Amino acid sequence: MAARDEQWTERGPDAQGGGVQSVDRALQILEILARDGHAGVSEIAEEMGVHKSTVSRLIGSLVSREIVRQNSDRGKYQLGFGILRLASSIPGRLSLVHEARPVLESLADQYKETVNLAVLRSNYAVNVDQAMGPSTLATSDWVGSLTPLHATSSGKVMLAALPVEERSRILQKTGLPARTPRTITDRDTLEKQLLDVSRDGYAIVHEEFEIGLTAVAVPIYNHFGTVIGSVSISGPAFRFDPENTPGLIQGLKDAGLVISGKMGYTHR
Template sequence: MGNEAQKSSDRPGKRGSDSPGGVQSVDRAISILEILAREGEAGVSDVAAEIGVHKSTAFRLLAALEERDFVEQSAERGKYRLAFGVLRLASAIPTRIDMVRQSQPIVEGLATHLGETINLAVVREHYAVNVQQARSSAAVASQNWVGQLTPLHATSSGKILLAYMPDEQRDSIIDKAGLPPLTKHTVTSRRALLDELAEVRETGFATAFEELEAGLNAAAVPVRDHTGDVVGALSASGPAFRFDTDWIKGAEADLRLAGSRISHRLGWLEKAARTVSDESVVS
């Protein structure tokens, strides 16, 4: 009798099973919801192609989601879209997600991986203010930037924040704050800064080489909210003697990945962010 019970509990597909197949099905179902959230609606073939399964598997997953009212078929037969069941889950989430709390494990993991200081900054009036920081053991002597106001034009984070602002807001900030020279490397030409910001907006990556302080370099990427708007900037910084152009090139992919992970946690459903695992900062 005991053997029969054991055999029964080992059968694949049993409710509550932690089998790899069960986890995979959950992962695929969540991917389908994210696809529909991003695209608005999609057919079985589109879903199957994106998650890499046979059409019959995609159909079964969609049918299960439809049974729970998470998806529904649109007027155009064969197309699916999100249904009201999703709202039951969404209503339990606070309307304002704490970006600092959501970013903390990612910021800390990136600092450990890169061995440099990592900061998360947002706009406050005409400054960038650092709201989250992590320092690796190699950077224990570096400055604590949390709560510090830094000029937008002289930091990598500030350049990210400026680059994605509406033109009117950016012009108003520059008019009010000016472009004071903080070191001999600070960009003080409005035209030169605007040209640099246009490139930052195109590439999604900003650098600052000894522009805020002599001997301090930094690089930053954007952090987006659920609408895709840039609401923060994630930066890595360190002493110029080791945090040079080559180091920045080598760390760029990890920095971008961490920025996408934070954005994903804030609800951003851009395709690249969806592929990032929350299990580790880097692959």
């Protein structure tokens, strides 16, 4: 009995190590399929540096649980619907405000201006969190404020991401009222600007919502790649010039991707 116990003790760590290695390899396979869309056993084995039989065994297990499925046309594998079942349980447990908070604070500290997190609600951009820069001029509390989509950087980012039909429905309902003399109130002009926003990945407004206020915003994505909000930096027009502040726009884009990653987005 003692000999058996000793034998089990010696084999236990090896078995455990093999199990951990199998899990790690299975996760590698999923990452490869998520990155490439589909791949064959030989391709996966070559990238991982393991024998094809090892990959076949692991894929077989993943297929049996519908985590991976085989593309019948090409004989290659891709992620299966089982992944969606697993992923669908995550977003409800993630709080955008909670996940974004450290990033907002970091941006406010780095650029010394006000940073806002906004989402689309009831045809308006609603600011749900804010981090204040150290400047004494950055005193406006925008949390809870409903701001017009057509006149704010956050709103334009979210408008640009909407299907044409949904965007038309919202704009027909809200109109394009002028908040300042610089507010865009012509639909065609706005649509052209939204094309630029989609292409460039950010929106800037110069005193369109409030005289003396400049703001720049980027989108935040969820695990489906859908825009679920925006993060913006705003400041007094006399000193805040995003386009001529080295690294600011790219830094804001990077921050948006960090928040998106926390919400399950995989940037390709």
